[in-house]
Amino acid sequence: MLTASCLVPLVDPERQMFLEVVPEDHFLRRLLQAVDFEQFRPLLESAYKAFGRPPLDCLFMLKLELLARQYRLSDREVIAAVRFNIAYRLFLGISLKSPLPHHTLLTYFRERLGPERLQQVFDNLVGKHAGWAWSRIGCA
Helix, strand or coil: CCCHHHCCECCHHHHHHHHHHCCCCCHHHHHHHHCCHHHHHHHHHCCCCCCCCCCCCHHHHHHHHHHHHHCCCCHHHHHHHHHHCHHHHHHHCECCCCCCCCCHHHHHHHHHHHHHHHHHHHHHHHHHCCCHHHHHCCCC
């Protein structure tokens, strides 16, 4: 089972290489600069009870869900795309050496959050950043 401790984070040399490859004006780079994803951690973690195996990091899962929605990918397609896409790996903050979760974990993530909580997260993401941030990253 893949847990948060199994994800291999980007180290500085690899991050620098990714930053050289992914253009500064890339949507995902601008999104990382514009949005503080940590603000969503309490809401996301409240969906996880202290039972079962340790889950993957909820922000990692949120970012996977965001990639799937932004690029209109199925769960299976987003995991396959992350395998090779440097911009996606930079956005997720994971190394090329990092293992990836099974695509079904996205289904479990959505089930744990429930439709109302997931909608609340995306409403907060879009609502709080609809003005300056979204226009800054080219989405307004």
